[in-house]
Amino acid sequence: MNGKETKQYLIGVDLGTSATKTILVDENGIIVASASCAYPMYQPENGWAEQNPLDWKNAALVTIKEVMKKSGVAAGEVAGIGLSGQMHGLVMLDENNELVDDAIIWCDQRSSSQTKEMLDLLPMEKWMEISANPPIAGWTAAKILWVRENKPEVYQKCRHILLPKDYIRFILTGEFATDVSDASGMQILDVKNRCWSDELLGVLEFDKSLFAKVYESQEITGYLLPEIAAECGLSIRTAVVAGGSDNACAGIGTGIVRQGEAFTSIGTSAVVYSHLDQYTQIPGGGLHLCCCAVPGCWHTMGGPQSAGLSLEWFKDKFCQDLIHKADEEGSSFYNAITKLVEQIPIGSEKLLYLPFLMGERTPHIDPLYRGAFLGLNVVHTQAHLLRAIMEGIAYCLADCNDLLKGQGVHVVSMRACGGGSRSIVWRKIMAALYQCNICTLQQEEGPAYGAAILAGAGTGVFSSIQDTCDRFIKEKDTLAYNPEEAETYQKYHAVYDRMCESLRADFTALANL
Incomplete structure (x- = not known):
C-alpha cells in the first residue's frame, strides 16, 4: 500500500x-x-x-x-x-x-x-x-x-x-x-x-x-x-x-428523514415530499403515500408532472432568441430568464399558467388535464409567460403543501433541491406560497x-x-418568506385553484373530440 x-x-x-x-x-x-x-x-x-x-x-x-x-x-x-x-x-x-x-x-x-x-x-x-x-x-x-x-x-x-x-x-x-x-x-x-x-x-x-x-x-x-x-x-x-425511487433517495440526500421534515424538488417534474414515521392514510389520494427508503417509515409526495418540463418546452419552442443571446454572452439560459422574470411583478400582471402538459397526478388527479395560459393580454411579453410558468408550478406545489397541513403536518422550513432550486426567484415564490422559510444545501x-x-x-x-x-x-442559505408577498400570492392562488376545477370538464370534452 x-x-x-x-x-x-x-x-x-x-x-x-x-x-x-x-x-x-x-x-x-x-x-x-x-x-x-x-x-x-x-x-x-x-x-x-x-x-x-x-x-x-x-x-x-x-x-x-x-x-x-x-x-x-x-x-x-x-x-x-x-x-x-x-x-x-x-x-x-x-x-x-x-x-x-x-x-x-x-x-x-x-x-x-x-x-x-x-x-x-x-x-x-x-x-x-x-x-x-x-x-x-x-x-x-x-x-x-x-x-x-x-x-x-x-x-x-x-x-x-x-x-x-x-x-x-x-x-x-x-x-x-x-x-x-x-x-x-x-x-x-x-x-x-x-x-x-x-x-x-x-x-x-x-x-x-x-x-x-x-x-x-x-x-x-x-x-x-x-x-x-x-x-x-x-x-x-x-x-x-x-436503493430507492428518485424521490425517496432525494429524501435521504436532502436529510429529510424524520417526522415533519420536508423538501421541494423542481426537476422535470416537481415534488413536495414529507417524511412520516408512521403509516398515515391520505384521504382522497390527493397526495401519494409510499414506503420510505428509511426502513419502517413512509413518505408523502405530490406535485405537477410538467414542472421543469414546462420550462424546457417553452424554452425550446419560444425562446431561441434568449438561447442565442446567452450563448453569445457566455452565460446560461437559466441565468438569463432569472434576470428577465425578476422585473415582472407578482402575479405576472394577471396571467396564470396551468402546468399540465402531460396530464396531472396530484393534487388534480386527471390524465386529461392539459396546460393553459389564462388571462393573456396585449401587455404580456415573453418574460411574463416565463414568470407565469414558474408561478403556476409553485401554485400546484402549494396545493400539495396545503394538503399536508390538512393532515396536521406543518412544515416550518422547507429544503429545496433540483435544478429549479437554484433560481432565487423560484425560491421566493415558493416561500411566499408555502409561508415558510426555504433552505438550500x-x-x-x-x-x-x-x-x-x-x-x-x-x-x-x-x-x-x-x-x-x-x-x-448541511444547510447553506435560508430565505425567509415575505408576509406581504404571501398575502398577494394567496389571492392569485385562490383564482388558480378555481380555474383548475372549473376547466376539468372542458379538458375532458376537448380530449374526447
Whole structure:
C-alpha cells in the first residue's frame, strides 16, 4: 500500500428522465467525482412518453467508468453502489432476458381507460387500503394492463417486469430485485405491509413470478458481475444495494428523514415530499403515500408532472432568441430568464399558467388535464409567460403543501433541491406560497447522494441512515418568506385553484373530440 491508508468509497447512480447522474463519495461524505450522460425521450403520440432502456444501460456504465477514471480510486476501495431512479416506468424482458419493447415511462398518460377498469375490478376504498393510492394512469399497473390489451404479442413474450433503476441493477448484477419505495409506485404493493399484494395481483391477473423480490432500500441485492466489474474498473466484491425511487433517495440526500421534515424538488417534474414515521392514510389520494427508503417509515409526495418540463418546452419552442443571446454572452439560459422574470411583478400582471402538459397526478388527479395560459393580454411579453410558468408550478406545489397541513403536518422550513432550486426567484415564490422559510444545501446531488448513503448503510461503511444524514447534510442559505408577498400570492392562488376545477370538464370534452 506504500503507506497509503485505504479508504472506502460508495457510488450513487441516479437514473433520471433526461440524464443519468453518477457520483463517487468517500467515507466522509465528500463527493470526489461526478459524471452525467443524457438521452432522449420519445413521444410517438399525444400524451405518450417512452425511452429506450439501452440508453439507460449505456449512461449508467459510461458514468460509473468516468467517476472511477476521474478519481483514480482502486477497484477494491468501492464498497457498494446505490441506485436511484425515475418511478413507475415499465421495462419488460423476455425468456432470454432481452428487452421486448421500449419502456413506457412515468409521465405517459395513455392508460387512462385502464384506471377505470381497475376501479371496476375493485372499489376506490380497496385500492386506497392496499396500494395507499387511487388508480393512476402514470403508475405501472395501468401501463401493464394497457400493454396486455393493446400489444398482446409483446405481453405474451414478457417474463420479467422491472422498474427503470432495477433494469440497471440487472445489468450490473444479473439479479431481479426492487425496493419498497420504488415498488410503491407500481400500484400492486401492499404499502402498509411493504410486500407484493396477492389480492391486487390476483384481481389484475398478473403472474407474481413476473415481479422481482422486494427489499428494504439499504439491503444488499447482489454483487457486480465479473464482466461488469472489469469494464467499470470495480471489484466483484462491490455490493449493489436495493436503493430507492428518485424521490425517496432525494429524501435521504436532502436529510429529510424524520417526522415533519420536508423538501421541494423542481426537476422535470416537481415534488413536495414529507417524511412520516408512521403509516398515515391520505384521504382522497390527493397526495401519494409510499414506503420510505428509511426502513419502517413512509413518505408523502405530490406535485405537477410538467414542472421543469414546462420550462424546457417553452424554452425550446419560444425562446431561441434568449438561447442565442446567452450563448453569445457566455452565460446560461437559466441565468438569463432569472434576470428577465425578476422585473415582472407578482402575479405576472394577471396571467396564470396551468402546468399540465402531460396530464396531472396530484393534487388534480386527471390524465386529461392539459396546460393553459389564462388571462393573456396585449401587455404580456415573453418574460411574463416565463414568470407565469414558474408561478403556476409553485401554485400546484402549494396545493400539495396545503394538503399536508390538512393532515396536521406543518412544515416550518422547507429544503429545496433540483435544478429549479437554484433560481432565487423560484425560491421566493415558493416561500411566499408555502409561508415558510426555504433552505438550500451545501451539496445539491439529492437522489444520487441519497443512493450513495444507502450503499454505505448497507455495506457497513456508514452507521444508521439518520445519523449519516445528520453528519453529512448541511444547510447553506435560508430565505425567509415575505408576509406581504404571501398575502398577494394567496389571492392569485385562490383564482388558480378555481380555474383548475372549473376547466376539468372542458379538458375532458376537448380530449374526447
